[in-house]
Every structure is written in structure tokens, then in C-alpha cells.
Amino acid sequence: MAGAGVKNLDPLWAWQPYRPSTEAPWNLPRVGHLYRRAAFGATYAELQAGLKAGPEALLDQLLKGGPGLAEFDAQMASLAQSIARYNDATHLRAWWLARMLHSPHPLQEKITLFWHNHFATSYAKVQSARFMLGQYELLRRHALGRFSELLRAMSSDPAMLIWLDGRDSKKGNPNENYARELMELFSLGIGHYTEKDVREAARAFTGWEIQGTKAVFNAQQHDDGVKTVLGQTGNWNADDIVRICLEQKSAAPFLVAKLYRFFISETAAPSPELLAPLAQQFRNSDYDFGALVKTMLASNLFFSSHAYRTRIKAPVDFVLNIVRGLEGAIGATALAQSLEQLGQNLFSPPSVKGWDGGKSWLNGQTLLFRQNLALALTSTEDARFGRRCDPAALARKYHKETDAELVDFFLHLFLQGDVAAQTRMRLLHYQQQAHKLPAPVYWTQQDSADQRVRSLCHLVLTLPEFQLD
Amino acid sequence: MTANRRDFLKASLAGVGLIGAGSGAPLFLSRTAAAVPAADKAGAKDTILVVIELTGGNDGLNTVVPFNDPEYAKLRPTLRQTPAQVKKINDQLGLHPSLAGFAELLQDNVLCIVQGVGYPNPNQSHFRSMDIWQTASLNENVSEGWLGKALKGLPGAPSFHLKSNNEASPLALEGAPVRVPSIATLEEFQLQLAAASGADKKEQRDIIESAARSNGGPGLLDFVQRTASNTYASSRRLQEIGKNYQPQTPYPNTPLGGRLKLAAQLIDAGLGARLFYVAHGNFDTHATQAPTHARLLTQLSQAVTAFFKDIAARGHRDRVLVMTFSEFGRRAKENGSRGTDHGSAAPMFLIGGKVKPGPVGEHPSLTQLEFGNLKHHTDFRQVYAAILDRWLGVSSKDILGAEFSHAAIFKS
Numbered sequence: 098m099a100g101a102g103v104k105n106l107d108p109l110w111a112w113q114p115y116r117p118s119t120e121a122p123w124n125l126p127r128v129g130h131l132y133r134r135a136a137f138g139a140t141y142a143e144l145q146a147g148l149k150a151g152p153e154a155l156l157d158q159l160l161k162g163g164p165g166l167a168e169f170d171a172q173m174a175s176l177a178q179s180i181a182r183y184n185d186a187t188h189l190r191a192w193w194l195a196r197m198l199h200s201p202h203p204l205q206e207k208i209t210l211f212w213h214n215h216f217a218t219s220y221a222k223v224q225s226a227r228f229m230l231g232q233y234e235l236l237r238r239h240a241l242g243r244f245s246e247l248l249r250a251m252s253s254d255p256a257m258l259i260w261l262d263g264r265d266s267k268k269g270n271p272n273e274n275y276a277r278e279l280m281e282l283f284s285l286g287i288g289h290y291t292e293k294d295v296r297e298a299a300r301a302f303t304g305w306e307i308q309g310t311k312a313v314f315n316a317q318q319h320d321d322g323v324k325t326v327l328g329q330t331g332n333w334n335a336d337d338i339v340r341i342c343l344e345q346k347s348a349a350p351f352l353v354a355k356l357y358r359f360f361i362s363e364t365a366a367p368s369p370e371l372l373a374p375l376a377q378q379f380r381n382s383d384y385d386f387g388a389l390v391k392t393m394l395a396s397n398l399f400f401s402s403h404a405y406r407t408r409i410k411a412p413v414d415f416v417l418n419i420v421r422g423l424e425g426a427i428g429a430t431a432l433a434q435s436l437e438q439l440g441q442n443l444f445s446p447p448s449v450k451g452w453d454g455g456k457s458w459l460n461g462q463t464l465l466f467r468q469n470l471a472l473a474l475t476s477t478e479d480a481r482f483g484r485r486c487d488p489a490a491l492a493r494k495y496h497k498e499t500d501a502e503l504v505d506f507f508l509h510l511f512l513q514g515d516v517a518a519q520t521r522m523r524l525l526h527y528q529q530q531a532h533k534l535p536a537p538v539y540w541t542q543q544d545s546a547d548q549r550v551r552s553l554c555h556l557v558l559t560l561p562e563f564q565l566d
Numbered sequence: 567m568t569a570n571r572r573d574f575l576k577a578s579l580a581g582v583g584l585i586g587a588g589s590g591a592p593l594f595l596s597r598t599a600a601a602v603p604a605a606d607k608a609g610a611k612d613t614i615l616v617v618i619e620l621t622g623g624n625d626g627l628n629t630v631v632p633f634n635d636p637e638y639a640k641l642r643p644t645l646r647q648t649p650a651q652v653k654k655i656n657d658q659l660g661l662h663p664s665l666a667g668f669a670e671l672l673q674d675n676v677l678c679i680v681q682g683v684g685y686p687n688p689n690q691s692h693f694r695s696m697d698i699w700q701t702a703s704l705n706e707n708v709s710e711g712w713l714g715k716a717l718k719g720l721p722g723a724p725s726f727h728l729k730s731n732n733e734a735s736p737l738a739l740e741g742a743p744v745r746v747p748s749i750a751t752l753e754e755f756q757l758q759l760a761a762a763s764g765a766d767k768k769e770q771r772d773i774i775e776s777a778a779r780s781n782g783g784p785g786l787l788d789f790v791q792r793t794a795s796n797t798y799a800s801s802r803r804l805q806e807i808g809k810n811y812q813p814q815t816p817y818p819n820t821p822l823g824g825r826l827k828l829a830a831q832l833i834d835a836g837l838g839a840r841l842f843y844v845a846h847g848n849f850d851t852h853a854t855q856a857p858t859h860a861r862l863l864t865q866l867s868q869a870v871t872a873f874f875k876d877i878a879a880r881g882h883r884d885r886v887l888v889m890t891f892s893e894f895g896r897r898a899k900e901n902g903s904r905g906t907d908h909g910s911a912a913p914m915f916l917i918g919g920k921v922k923p924g925p926v927g928e929h930p931s932l933t934q935l936e937f938g939n940l941k942h943h944t945d946f947r948q949v950y951a952a953i954l955d956r957w958l959g960v961s962s963k964d965i966l967g968a969e970f971s972h973a974a975i976f977k978s
Contacts, residue, residue: 262852262903270902274852277690277908287691292937295690364786407786437731438750447732448621448848450693456789457734460727461747461797462755468774469758476760523773530769536762548762552770555760559774561790 108371111398115152123152127400129513133410133566134360135159135394136203138418141495141510156395162202169201181227189226190433190443193233197417198429205240208390210413211359212236213443216251216283217451218260220444227310228256229444241387244352244379245343248284252335253305253312261449264307268320271299278449280342289347290327297324301333343384349376353389360393362407363455408566409458412439415467419474419558422510424494425486427474435473435481438466459564471558475551488554489547500528503550507557516562528553613957614840616829616888617713618822618870619736621847623692625859626895626912627940630679630929633660637932641899645855645906655679655925664863667871671917676874676883678921678975680914680949682930684942688894688910692850695893700738702947702966710741712950712965713841717742719960725841726832728825736843745793746843747800751828752809755801774798807835814879818868822846826873834880840958849892853903866890874917884919887957891946897938911942914949916975920957926974948973 117123128147132139136159139147147155173196180189197206213236220229232254239247251257257275258264266272276299280290304319305312321332329341342348353375357367379389393399410418413436420427436442440463446452459467473479474486484490488507492498497506504525508514531549540548557563632638633649634657652660653669661669671677685704689695698704702712717725718741727735727748739746749755757774761767778794811831817823822844829842846866851858870888877886895912911930930940951962952972963969 262905265853265903265905267902272852272901272903272905273907281691281693287694292690409786409790438754440732440734442732445732447734448692453734456786459790459793460729460735460745461793461800462729462750463748464794464797465755465757465801469756472758472760478760520777523776527769527773531762531766534763534766534769540762545762548760552760552762552766556770556773560777561787561794564790565786 106368106371106398106403108374111371112374112392112396114395115397115400117152121397121400123148125509125513126405126515127152128155130400130405131155131159131394133414133418134399134404136207137197137414138421140421140424141491141506144509144513152395152400156391159204160391160394162200162205164201166201169199177230181230184224184226186220186226186229186444187430187434189220189229190436191429193443194413194417194433194436195429197413198420204390205237208240208386209233209237211356212240212247214446214451214454215355216257217446217449218256218444219446223256223259225256225259228259232256233444239386241390242385244384244386245339247386248279248343249336249339251283252302252339253314255307255310255312258305258307258312263302263305264312266299266303266305267318268300268303271296271303271320273299275299275302276338279338282450284339284342284351285345285347286351289345289351294326298326298333298338300324301326301338302335305335349380349384352384352386353379356389356393358454360390361398361404363409364407365403406562406565409455410564410566411452411454411458412436412441412463412467413443414566415439415564416470416474418511418563419471420486423474423486423488423491423554425474425482427482427485431481435466435470439463439470464564467564468559472555475555475558477551487547487551489550492550500525503553504528507554511557512560512562516560520560520562524553524556527556612838612840612885613959614833614842614882614886615953615957616826616842616844616873616886617738618866618888618890619738619843619845619847620849620862620866620890620892621696621845622850622892623695623894623896623908624849624862624892624912625851625855625906626892626909627898628855628859629662629665629863630655630681630913630925631660631662632658632929632932634658635929635932641932643900644904645900659925659929662860662863664860665867667867668915671871671874672923675923676917676919676921678916678923679925680916680944680973680975681925681927682911682940682943683891683914683946683949684894684911684940685945685947688936688939688942690894690908690910692893692908697737699891699893699946700736702950711736711738712954713738713843714741714746715965716954716958716960717744717746717841719964720840720958723840724832724837725843726829726839727843728828730821730825730845733845736845739843745796746841747797749804749828751824752804752807752831755804757798757801803837807831807837813872813876815872815875817872817876818865820865820869822865822869823872826869827876830873830876830880833877833882833886851896851905852901852907853905855900855905870917878919887916887918887920887953889949889953890915895940898932898935898940899938910936910939912940914946916949920976922975922977944973945970949975952976 125148128144176192180192200206218232223229235250235254261275261278262272263275273295277295281287300320301324304315306315323330324333326338327341327345350372353372382388398404416432440458441452474482475488477484477487492503492506497503508516536545628645628647631647631652633652639646647662651663653665654660668677700711701708721743725746727739727746729748729750735748759767759770761770775798778791780788780791813827817827825844832839849862891914892912894908894910896906896909900906927944947966947970951966951970952975954960954962954965956976
């Protein structure tokens, strides 16, 4: 995948819509790339169909979502009721993972995950599945809408009021927790406000309480005196502070840079010049996030070498890429539990800054957990997953039989064939000589053949390339 | 050097291509020989450093308490610890009542308390301030940590990040010549394979390990390969360590207790381990601080005390140094939610057979506050400098970028 030098990227070129060309053809690696970033991976059939459809049609489909969303949402909502009713954190996590796996609109879930990482709120402190679900619904409702509206609504979100202590913040004795993170992490970034701004803004957020299952504004506890925040003086309330923050020059570039890291690259920090056109578009559209997402995903830059395999797969992507690829009919509960070991326990980010992501996903232990989970999913021998995710069954479905067909099938499915020739040769050699390796006497020929396919699939999933997003 | 250690280092270094199969030993031996500190230095005999991060900002004022200061009671109307409650250090200072184990360590002359530690222009962001402590630099966008840099001077010294599930490896360890492995438990630090036979298993392992061999290319693929090689090599070696470690003292059944027990086990295994990093928290007590803070300090005190007793009983009393730090202390005056907001200066604890016991430096004034926060008089890099030069035997000036006078944390 060719592209201009990292330093000298032309912003005009970068953000123009990608059109296939001889240098940058629409090929399987690009289809896989789009499915990884804008969804949670693809099946073999989806990859082939995407290749036929072309970039515009495929992106359009991913942006709009498929049919049946309302029905899907209704089904999931009824499950959510019992999760809230019984404060069931285990199934809360499984519920969202099931949404990611089965929603007709995976991009919406992916962006909701982006926002969960942005407004990183943890069940560990909130201790209420009902409130965590409420915040999830808020994030999803605004996922591809206006960031300004989402940020305003967040001031009185019950989970957030518990997480950052807003419910305890009272006139005369404000709690600074929310005001600080609003500026540092949610809207402006460090260095674009002062400690005095934090302390003054904290006064404006006083008065919110939780009564029963609702956030309620108690005017008695609200400090309605005059505050000076980011240079503006008045008797500001929560909405005013959000407005003032979003009037700052640093707000749009801060959010755009964060989305850049999510969609384009974790490896090279973008220059302000590169981001400027998007920041301007974002600000001028009253923070229309959906439009920003669309511009990025459609762009030349997105489909260039600057974006391709320049992220480490997040644990959620790692597991869902496998399960989607294998078309596994798998229960989400065990899968959601395994995410904790991999370092991305949904609804429980490690801190209000969210998951650091990038290289920090991979250390000795998490890499081993990933490889061992890939084995558990593909071996059919793990009690958690059983035979519901069987590579041998999938290969039969697509009529892949010879050693070479099988090697190429799994390499295409998971890596779109983009590995060193030597890697392919090694796998093929393994597959060929595996016929000669001794097997338990009680195995039939079919048993042995299936076992070889499962091992081959596991080996493909352990390739370093598969850790890249 | 024990055989165990030699094998471990060889395996780790071979894994990342630092040594070749044939030529490895001499290079590795010469590098290590150069790094051994001179015999008259404190770091001469394979000293061990255990760093405990108190994540979230520990309330230093309620950890080492100036219980007789009338200002203290005014600043902490609901959160104060009374003279009857604290574990007295002297007639002015006391430890939080939950630090019973630390009081014992103080009796045993192995606990040092550095008071009023911080840095100029304190930053009140958790994340920025944590970066400052972990990189030992006030500059932004520093990609290497102080311990990672120290490991450049201790090439191949086995080091471990003992982690919980939701925890990434710390910036403090970045920049090490060999990536420091993060480990949850020994049982889980293994590559599992399903194979038709032993021969099949070997074939699979060969494929996995050869794919992880880096050819030094650019970018993320190389990073993944190096991480993987190092991990496979370490895990193979660690599999041979006995699973049934019998501690000399009981450990509390807490996550921190489990991680420090694993540290003791790895120390005792004779790998030559020099550095451990563990995190404990969350100390971000903006509201209803008292029960949370008491619980966290109890866990800290019990785990560290058990660890030190265990390791001392095994004869490592003078080889081990435990250091605690937090990204900042908390606001002197409590807030309206029976909690405390972000502050600055706070104490650090150092535990070991060679530390100077008791408090070092004055408790920061409770009347001369800086924007409502305690003022520091000791830069944390003075503590780091003493540890780097005198304990680990590496040049603090190279790592910190300047000379810092040593905090008086060791017996002279």
C-alpha cells in the first residue's frame, strides 16, 4: 500500500475520498482493513462480497447498518431489563459483547465503545448495572450524533454522577473530580485550562443528586454565584460550562486526534496541519461526530499504508475477529469473562482515562492469554466454548480440502493472505508433514484430519500479524 | 552467578536476538560483568528493588499524620485520625492506624519514611503526574521510564511486572533493552498447545517461535515479534520453577499479597531477579474516603510486612529494598463529600535492611500551603538518585539527566 511520506502528508489528499487506482487497488487487504476498523471483522463470505461491492457501497452499508436494527434493539432491551433488575454485572458485559457480535449495525457499537473509552466509567465504583446500561444507552444514542449534545447530557448521567462524585458536590464545598476530568479528558486536553478553571467550574456542577434511579437537580445545593471559567464570567451552570469548553479552540482538535488514533494510526502522532481540516469541519458542524467518522473512514489516508496494520488489536477486536471469522455460534458470557484477562473488561476500564491501548495491550502475560484463548476457541476441547466455533466445520462449509486450500483459506480469512511467503511455506509444510505424525490409536482418519485443521487455524491466529489491527 | 540465572538470561536474550545461538555467552558475560557495581557500593551484591505504585493519589496527610498539630484537626474535621488512634512514630507523628505492620517494621528498624516529597510546579492531573513520576522527568512526551533506563545499565537483569488483569505495563519500565514481562501467575504464564503427539507439539512450537523471530523491520510488527520472542523464552524458563512455594510467613489473601508472594518466589528461585513492579489501588478518594483508605492501607501494610518477613527469613533482608510512591498526595483541607481532592507533596516509604530507619525530613507545614496543597521540600528524583547510585549501582545522572543530591534514605 503506497502513500506519501509520513512527515509530508498533504491534508488535502489525505482527507479526500479514496478511489481505487492502480497504485491503491480495491483488494482483499483493504476490505479486511475496513471490516476490522469499522466493524469487528468479517466472515469469509463478507470479505468476498465486500470485494465485489467496492469501497463506496461497502462503507455506505457499514455507516447505515443492515436491516433489522429496531427488532434487534427491542430484543436486547428486554434482556437488559432483567440485567438491571438483578444488578447482574456478568451478563451486562456479555450483553454488550453479544450486541457487538450480532448487531446489524456494528459500527454503531464500535463508536459506542470509543465513547465508553472516552467517558471511561467503571462498574467497580458505580456498582449499578442499571446505571451502567443507562450510560451505555446514552453513548449509543449519540454515538454517531452530535458530541455537543452527548457532552451536555453527560453532566447529569447517573453513572457519571457516581463515578466522578458529582452527586456529592454541594454548594460551598464542591467536589472537583468531574470538572477536572471534563476539561482534561472529555473536552480540552491537559494544558488548555488552569487549576483555577477547574475549581471555578466545579462550583457550576454542584446541585446534582441521585434520587431513586434518577438524577435530580437540587437548586438548594447549587452554587449560583458568579464564576470565571476559561475567561468567561457569569453565574454559570453545568450547560454553560459545557458550552464554554466547546467554544475553546482546543476542543475540536482534541477529539479529532483521539478519533484519528482510533481509526487511522496509533504509531505516528498526526501533525496539527493534517488534522486542521477535520477539526474545522467538526467545529463548524456543531460537533457532528457522525460526519467526522464518515470523512475519516472514506479517506485516502484511511486506505493507505499509514493506516494499514498501524494499531494493535484491542482485546475486544481480537476475540470478535476470531469468532466472527469462524462464524461461531458461541455464548457471549464466557467470551466476555475472558476479556478481563486480556485487559479489556467491558464496563470496567482501569481508570477515567480509559484503556491506554496501542502497545500497552501486549505484554508477556496478555500475549499468552491471547494465544491460549485462540486455542480454547479453536480446539473444540475447551469446556467454555465446546464445538461451537470449529475451524474444521467451517473449512467443510467452504469446501476447502487440500493442504494448500486449507492454508490459504485461513490466511485469507484472518490476514487476507498478507503474510511473508516464508510464513505460508512453513504452515504448508506443517500441514503436509502433520499427516505423518503419530496420533492416538482411537482417532479415525477424519478425527486426525479435523485436528490438523484446528491446529492450523490456531497457528494462523498466533502469527504476529494477527495481533495487528 | 547461579546456573539458573545464567540459563534464564541466555534464554531471554536469545529470544530477542541480543545474542546469537553460537556467540551468546561471551557477550552476555562481558555485559553483565561490566554492570556489577564496585564492591564498596551498596548495590554490590545483586540488590533487589520492589517498586509499589499507589495508584490514584494516596492521601499522605492521613498516612503519616501530624496528630498534634492543631491545624490538622481543622483541615480534617471528619477525616482526622486522633492521637489515640495513630501508631505513634514520635510525639508529633503517627502512622495511620491501618499501618500496624509498618509500625512493626519501624520497630524492627527497617522502615524509612521520606516526608514532603514532590516536584516543582506540581501537576494535578493523575495521568500527567504519574508520567512525571514514572519517567522522572518534567518534560512531556518522554517515552522511556526511569526503571527501563536503569535496566540499560543492568543488561539482562531479570525484571518482572506483576500485574492484575486490568493493568497495562507501566511507563516506568519502558526503554529496557529487553521488554520486561508482565505476569499474573506462573500457572498462566505458559503457552498452551493442543497436539496429536509430542512431536506435533514440538512442530507447532517451532512454527510459533519462528514466526516471532524479528528481522528488525520497522513498525508494530517488529514490536509484536520482540514481545512474543521474549515472552516465549521467559515462559519456557519459568515453567521449571517449583509450583509449590512455601512462604516462611503467611501472606494475606489479597491481590497485592499474591503478587508480592510471587515476587518472593521469583527471588527465591535464584534467577538473579533485580527489579519488580507492582501497582496497588485505587487511592482516588474524592468521596467517603475513610473506609476505602483504611482498607487500602491495611492491604498494603499486611502484604509488604509479610513479604519482608518472608524474604528476610530466607536470608535476603539486606538485599531487598521496597519503595512506595503515588502520583500525588491530596488536598490539605477535606472537601464536602468526606473526601479529598487532588494535592501535591506526600511521604514515600522505603523498606529494607539497609535503610535509615524513621522519618527523613520535616512534615510539610500545614499553614504555609501552596494553592491549598502541602509544599514539597524533597524532590522525588533525590530519592531515585540515591536508589540508582547506591542501590542499583547505575549512574543516576545518566538516567535523570542531572545530578540530584541523594535523599538520606540509607544507613551511612
